[in-house]
Amino acid sequence: MKNNFEFDLIATDGNARAGIFYTPHGAIETPIFAPVGTQATVKSLTSRQLEEEGVSFILSNTYHLYLRPGDERIAAFGGVHGFMNWKGPILTDSGGFQVFSLNELRKIDEQGVTFRSHLDGSKHRFTPEKSIAIQENLGADIIMAFDECAPPHDYRYNVSAMNRTHRWLERCLKAKTRPDQALFGIIQGGIFADLREKSARFIVEMDTPGVAIGGLSVGETKAEMNAMLDVLAPILPPNKPHYLMGVGSPEDLVHGIRRGVDIFDCVLPTRLARHGAAMTRRGQMNLVNQQYRDDPRPIVEGCTCYTCANHSRAYIRHLFRAKEHLSGTLLSIHNIHTLMTIVRDARKAILAGKYDDFANEFLAGYPEKP
Secondary structure, X not given: OOOOOOEEEEEEEOOEEEEEEEEOOEEEEEOEEEEEOOOOOOOOOOHHHHHHOOOOOEEEOHHHHHHOOOHXXXXXXXXXXXXXXXXXXXXXXOOHHHHHOOHHHEXXXXXXXXXXXXXXXXXXXXXXXXXXXXHHHHOOOEEEOOOOOOOOOOHHHHHHHHHHHHXXXXXXXXXXXOOOOEEEEEEOOOOXXXXXXXXXXXXXXXXXXXXXXXXXXXXXXXXXXXXXXXXXXXXXOOOOOEEEOOEOOHHHHHHHHHOOOOEEEXXXXXXXXHOOEEEEEOEEEEOOOHHHOOOOOOOOOOOOOHHHHHOOHHHHHHHHHOOOOHHHHHHHHHHHHHHHHHHHHHHHHHHOOOHHHHHHHHHHOOOOOO
């Protein structure tokens, strides 16, 4: 038996890594993609449907669950695991990104952030200590330090936000009381290599069980994001999991794994599904388009997800046109299955010492955006 929050690095291929991270609710084989269950549900999907498509690890959101139904109510059900009946590992973010996204509805000071709920305008306050207390009530296996996410191209703001993020991590570590939760520190610094390096060295020195990379995929280009990952790759600790927050398009997974990322999460697969878009290894398909109205084929020939095994493009298009909720469910199943197979195939390629071949072949057929 392995100790909780021990990370076994099984194989490397360049900077790409295959490992296992042990948690109280099971081992996480990396690289891994975690679908986002913002409000204790991955939108439109049951726990059984997630498990059937190979999902072992999900994320929930501190800000949203604090506001509704309330973290103390969830604690009475045994935390998020008991509340939503999910048996595997769960990660909760700190609520920081959502709070800082409120713009006019929030005010930042050294102690924390005062904000108004997007639901009813009621006034609330998050501090590092409050964020940890909420996450301890939620009971996730992996919890995140409260951080400040700055606009990626504003150097002065990023200096201030990075330093505050470091100070807040120290407070989070002091506030944490539960030994059955792993607290990850978060690297900030926008698109600035000197700040990213400084932040990474500080977070690594704090020796948290894992290291997260925040403040990317928030407005910078793909090239800028990958450049920052290149800066971080030689600094991040080999014996800890590396988590890239909020990133989950197929090409970003392939690029991120190549640069040493182990864990990804994103709302993208379910968000695209609600708008009729299917993820494939050759780009997105808009199944609302008229060209699919009589198409008997599955979304992707040879795909083994439930949707492709049972339904046609024409049927899914009909569901969208008829505004049937099943449309979002079927496309969410397919999109999540697509990302899960990408990370599984990436892991196999790393173990075989052929990750560059896998990545190059994948990217050659994928229409990337800048």
